[in-house]
Amino acid sequence: MRSSGSTSADGSEVPGSDVLVIGGGIIGLVTAWRAAQRGLRTAVVDPDPGGGAARVAAGMLAAVTELHYGEQMLLGLNVASAARYPAFAAELEAASGQDIGFRACGTLAVALDSDDRAHLRELHALQHRSGLQSEWLTGRECRRLEPMLAPGVRGGLRVDGDHQVDPRRLAAALLTACERAGVTFHRDRAERLVVVRDRAAGAVLTAGPELAADQIVLAAGSLSGRLAGLPAEVVPPVRPVKGQVLRLTVPAAHAPFLTRTVRAVVRGSHVYLVPRANGELVVGATSEEMGWDTTVTAGGVYELLRDAHELVPGITELPLTETRAGLRPASPDNAPLLGPTALPGLHLATGHHRNGVLLTPVTGDAMAELLTTGELPAVARPFAPGRFAPAAVPPPAAPPATASARQEQPA
Numbered sequence: 241m242r243s244s245g246s247t248s249a250d251g252s253e254v255p256g257s258d259v260l261v262i263g264g265g266i267i268g269l270v271t272a273w274r275a276a277q278r279g280l281r282t283a284v285v286d287p288d289p290g291g292g293a294a295r296v297a298a299g300m301l302a303a304v305t306e307l308h309y310g311e312q313m314l315l316g317l318n319v320a321s322a323a324r325y326p327a328f329a330a331e332l333e334a335a336s337g338q339d340i341g342f343r344a345c346g347t348l349a350v351a352l353d354s355d356d357r358a359h360l361r362e363l364h365a366l367q368h369r370s371g372l373q374s375e376w377l378t379g380r381e382c383r384r385l386e387p388m389l390a391p392g393v394r395g396g397l398r399v400d401g402d403h404q405v406d407p408r409r410l411a412a413a414l415l416t417a418c419e420r421a422g423v424t425f426h427r428d429r430a431e432r433l434v435v436v437r438d439r440a441a442g443a444v445l446t447a448g449p450e451l452a453a454d455q456i457v458l459a460a461g462s463l464s465g466r467l468a469g470l471p472a473e474v475v476p477p478v479r480p481v482k483g484q485v486l487r488l489t490v491p492a493a494h495a496p497f498l499t500r501t502v503r504a505v506v507r508g509s510h511v512y513l514v515p516r517a518n519g520e521l522v523v524g525a526t527s528e529e530m531g532w533d534t535t536v537t538a539g540g541v542y543e544l545l546r547d548a549h550e551l552v553p554g555i556t557e558l559p560l561t562e563t564r565a566g567l568r569p570a571s572p573d574n575a576p577l578l579g580p581t582a583l584p585g586l587h588l589a590t591g592h593h594r595n596g597v598l599l600t601p602v603t604g605d606a607m608a609e610l611l612t613t614g615e616l617p618a619v620a621r622p623f624a625p626g627r628f629a630p631a632a633v634p635p636p637a638a639p640p641a642t643a644s645a646r647q648e649q650p651a
């Protein structure tokens with residue numbers, strides 16, 4: 241079915257498309273790109289497409305080192321997406337003519353004391369039981385790989401398959417690829433879903449115009465539950481989880497500073513250092529249940545620098561070039577919501593929490609399959625929104641209407 245538009249209540253013509261994606265972060269953009277590649281007339285509505293998550297995220301592709309107990313179902317999706325990254329990066333770079341900073345650099349997760357070491361041993365055993373590749377190293381072996389590590393590092397896990405991408409470049413490339421594939425952009429905010437005869441039929445934008453579409457994908461990150469007009473039973477149960485992230489710069493004289501991502505759990509908090517080829521060193525991230533707050537705090541910056549300094553003392557020499565906070569769109573089981581809702585014509589692609597960058601390739605493929613065939617591929621079926629009881633977790637109160645509170649999320 242191809243919508244050629246419709247007539248609004250005041251009798252004016254409403255522009256139409258096959259697919260309208262609400263939210264132009266990396267998840268919305270990859271959905272739009274893949275849909276357009278399959279011949280669907282696709283539009284995206286977002287006041288600042290290519291922004292959001294990508295502005296904050298570190299870009300770790302950490303399917304193995306971010307494995308958590310109770311998340312084995314999510315692991316399957318994470319591993320599937322990680323496996324697609326090399327081909328996805330090559331295809332996107334060819335389509336956009338832009339480098340997305342995909343680096344097959346691997347990750348080293350280290351322990352600073354005996355508690356950390358016990359935690360890492362547990363993680364190693366869980367990885368092994370889950371069929372994942374990781375290798376236990378002594379502290380000396382860790383420092384041989386990464387000489388800038390602190391002398392006190394007691395051991396670590398070498399994970400050669402956990403790579404990185406630059407999320408800002410990824411978002412920019414997706415935006416260009418969408419434009420080249422013919423996606424239409426409406427640089428405005430979707431205010432309200434339009435429902436006609438019990439079917440999602442379009443959206444009303446802040447500036448007033450209405451857009452019609454045969455299928456709508458709600459991909460607005462942590463704000464996905466805030467769209468007016470959503471029937472209560474399809475409101476996605478996503479909440480914002482704040483992450484503060486720092487960016488430092490490694491001067492050429494200090495390079496190579498780190499050759500791979502280095503991470504640890506220090507006093508119960510995760511800290512990671514992600515070195516880019518261009519000298520940027522990303523240090524993240526706090527995890528805070530603070531509602532819509534995106535303030536960078538002295539305490540957040542202090543804790544990140546303190547923990548990163550324990551791992552790699554030399555970071556205090558580096559210029560601190562940026563501090564930023566964003567919002568992870570978290571769902572009740574930490575896994576994304578992908579697929580159709582109880583409202584015909586409305587699909588979700590949201591709730592990616594810590595894994596938005598990692599899950600970008602598999603999300604785009606799954607949503608395009610759904611949009612063209614009406615069926616999710618097998619890998620995505622466990623993540624259909626119907627797994628949650630209606631309104632199981634009500635969304636938090638309305639956020640302030642500021643750009644900084646939009647769908648930014650670390651990853």
Ligand code: GLY
Binds near residue numbers: 300306524594595651
């Ligand atoms: N995946 C890293 C983070 O969410 O901080």
